[in-house]
Amino acid sequence: MSSVMAGLAPPAGGPWRxxxxxxxxxxxxxxxxxxxxxxxxxxxxxxxxxxxxxxxxDWSHVASPPxxxxxxxxxxxxxxxxxFARTLEGTRxxxxxxxxxxxxxxxxxxxxxxxxxxxxxxxxxxMMRIIEILSGLPLIFFVIFLTxxxxxxxxxxxxxxxxxxxxxxxxIVRGQTxxxxxxxxxxxxxxxxxxxxxxxxxxxxxxxxxxxxxxxTLTVPQIIMFESFLSxxxxxxxxxxxxxxxxxxxxxxxxxxxxxxxxxPGGFLxxxxxxxxxxxxxxxxxxxxxxx
Amino acid sequence: MFRYFLKRVAGAIPxxxxxxxxxxxxxxxxxxxxxxxxxxxPPEIMANLQSAYGLDQPILTQYGRYLRALAHGDFGPSxxxxxxxxxxxxxxxxxxxxxxxxxxxxxxLMLGIPIGTFAALHHNSAGDYATMSLAVAGIAxxxxxxxxxxxxxxxxxxxxxxxxxxxxxxxxxxxxxVVALALPPLSVIARLTxxxxxxxxxxxxxxxxxxxGLPLHLVIxxxxxxxxxxxxxxxxxxxxxxxxTGSLVVESIAGLPGIGRYLVQGALNRDYTLVMGMVIIYSAxxxxxxxxxxxxxxxxxxxxxxxx
Numbered sequence: 001m002s003s004v005m006a007g008l009a010p011p012a013g014g015p016w017r018x019x020x021x022x023x024x025x026x027x028x029x030x031x032x033x034x035x036x037x038x039x040x041x042x043x044x045x046x047x048x049x050x051x052x053x054x055x056x057x058d059w060s061h062v063a064s065p066p067x068x069x070x071x072x073x074x075x076x077x078x079x080x081x082x083x084f085a086r087t088l089e090g091t092r093x094x095x096x097x098x099x100x101x102x103x104x105x106x107x108x109x110x111x112x113x114x115x116x117x118x119x120x121x122x123x124x125x126x127m128m129r130i131i132e133i134l135s136g137l138p139l140i141f142f143v144i145f146l147t148x149x150x151x152x153x154x155x156x157x158x159x160x161x162x163x164x165x166x167x168x169x170x171x172i173v174r175g176q177t178x179x180x181x182x183x184x185x186x187x188x189x190x191x192x193x194x195x196x197x198x199x200x201x202x203x204x205x206x207x208x209x210x211x212x213x214x215x216x217t218l219t220v221p222q223i224i225m226f227e228s229f230l231s232x233x234x235x236x237x238x239x240x241x242x243x244x245x246x247x248x249x250x251x252x253x254x255x256x257x258x259x260x261x262x263x264x265p266g267g268f269l270x271x272x273x274x275x276x277x278x279x280x281x282x283x284x285x286x287x288x289x290x291x292x
Numbered sequence: 293m294f295r296y297f298l299k300r301v302a303g304a305i306p307x308x309x310x311x312x313x314x315x316x317x318x319x320x321x322x323x324x325x326x327x328x329x330x331x332x333x334p335p336e337i338m339a340n341l342q343s344a345y346g347l348d349q350p351i352l353t354q355y356g357r358y359l360r361a362l363a364h365g366d367f368g369p370s371x372x373x374x375x376x377x378x379x380x381x382x383x384x385x386x387x388x389x390x391x392x393x394x395x396x397x398x399x400x401l402m403l404g405i406p407i408g409t410f411a412a413l414h415h416n417s418a419g420d421y422a423t424m425s426l427a428v429a430g431i432a433x434x435x436x437x438x439x440x441x442x443x444x445x446x447x448x449x450x451x452x453x454x455x456x457x458x459x460x461x462x463x464x465x466x467x468x469x470v471v472a473l474a475l476p477p478l479s480v481i482a483r484l485t486x487x488x489x490x491x492x493x494x495x496x497x498x499x500x501x502x503x504x505g506l507p508l509h510l511v512i513x514x515x516x517x518x519x520x521x522x523x524x525x526x527x528x529x530x531x532x533x534x535x536x537t538g539s540l541v542v543e544s545i546a547g548l549p550g551i552g553r554y555l556v557q558g559a560l561n562r563d564y565t566l567v568m569g570m571v572i573i574y575s576a577x578x579x580x581x582x583x584x585x586x587x588x589x590x591x592x593x594x595x596x597x598x599x600x
Binding site for chain 1: 315318319321322323425428429431432433434436437439440441443444448455533539540541544545554556557560571574
């Protein structure tokens with residue numbers, strides 16, 4: 001087995017060892033990971049730290065700046081709702097949508113790419129042609145239409161955002177599949193009588209999973225950005241629920257009088273996206289994944 | 293070359309036709325109609341409105357009529373903006389959107405390529421790390437966060453530039469939106485240029501060019517730049533798409549009277565003809581961009597043969 005692997009072998013110790021080494025030597029990646037974990041922890045445990053609810057209206061503190069008054073650490077909005085609670089809720093929603101929609105795009109992209117790459121021939125050509133056409137279309141318009149037509153349903157939001165994200169994933173998986181298709185372990189599986197579906201599921205996909213995970217970490221920030229974009233336009237998460245996008249939209253309207261309403265959720269989104277990108281980029285460099 | 297061009301233009305017509313057809317039936321499949329209001333209209337008035345706009349006809353007849361009008365360059369009347377045709381609405385807003393987009397794109401190219409080249413030439417230096425870190429930030433942070441932030445800084449605290457608004461002929465109102473819109477593609481272009489420039493700089497013909505004593509700037513301009521720009525050329529179409537989507541929010545934050553607002557508003561209002569007009573304009577622009585990229589490719593790399 002080891003001599004078979006030698007040609008395409010990743011650095012000694014396997015790809016994950018390389019990634020770990022990168023994590024140790026790359027301070028940007030380490031800091032980003034720490035910040036991401038801190039934001040996730042804050043989003044998860046924040047509600048226990050602060051007594052204020054998401055929808056509670058505090059009429060004695062309307063549009064008050066960040067401070068200790070009434071435990072409104074991040075201040076309040078025009079209706080006296082606590083911005084700490086709402087920002088954390090928004091972060092939770094954005095992270096949740098990002099994870100679920102990434103999972104959708106991962107499932108679709110991996111199975112599509114693996115099938116196209118493994119079967120090959122004219123099937124592959126047709127499937128890749130479809131991807132080419134889809135990636136040429138302004139998919140954002142179709143997402144806007146879908147959300148307009150079928151109402152602002154959250155499940156639909158996950159689905160349509162995930163549907164946008166799978167194209168690049170499918171390309172990467174196909175490329176990886178092509179490179180292992182002729183290897184001995186696949187031949188051995190064919191010789192032992194395994195069906196195509198079984199080979200793809202048991203032999204192809206497990207062997208392309210490294211790059212998939214790397215690209216998935218880069219998909220999460222893209223999808224979070226997309227979700228907040230839709231929410232900003234008023235097509236995504238609806239009141240009284242908050243997403244970072246809706247909070248930024250509200251804050252942008254109030255920025256002259258209440259700049260914290262913009263700066264706090266905007267800062268959360270910017271830092272979160274930045275750290276996710278730095279971490280994903282670092283992981284990609286460590287495992288040397290090509291995007292085409 | 294010219295024959296190839298004609299062939300591609302002819303090839304765009306079926307693509308547009310498919311897009312028009314899908315959009316037409318998709319938007320009509322949506323619940324609700326353009327004349328739904330808070331108070332329901334009396335049935336007689338509703339019927340009159342429906343027949344005035346031809347909405348009482350079978351859907352296939354409507355589709356045929358729409359296509360016939362479209363073939364004559366008529367996008368039809370807007371259902372929500374009474375007394376305006378879609379052509380008028382788009383005609384009024386499009387110059388603003390186009391101006392915004394073209395300046396942002398030009399800025400992204402004119403700064404992104406030199407920055408990427410600089411970073412490649414100073415590979416692994418402090419300047420390289422600094423510019424590439426900024427590029428990650430530019431890619432990661434969306435324009436609807438950047439624009440309010442720089443608006444707050446330069447518009448409200450420093451009072452150098454207006455935060456929002458529009459005055460025909462005045463560039464002051466475009467500065468902040470253009471910057472916000474240009475940053476993401478600028479960052480991508482800088483990164484693409486850097487990585488492909490690094491590859492080109494290690495190639496044999498560049499070594500030869502240096503060996504024969506050519507100064508650095510001539511090696512870059514004459515030998516390295518052209519092949520290094522291939523990935524940038526193939527990024528142009530996605531860049532235009534990203535600027536288009538970005539301008540949807542940037543225009544609304546900055547209060548610019550472009551066409552960005554018509555897409556979301558039109559779809560929410562079920563203003564069928566306006567949405568169709570927007571989709572056609574945007575798709576046509578994207579297809580045109582794709583063609584431009586292919587022509588650019590052939591110019592950048594003589595090995596690419598267009599006529600097949």
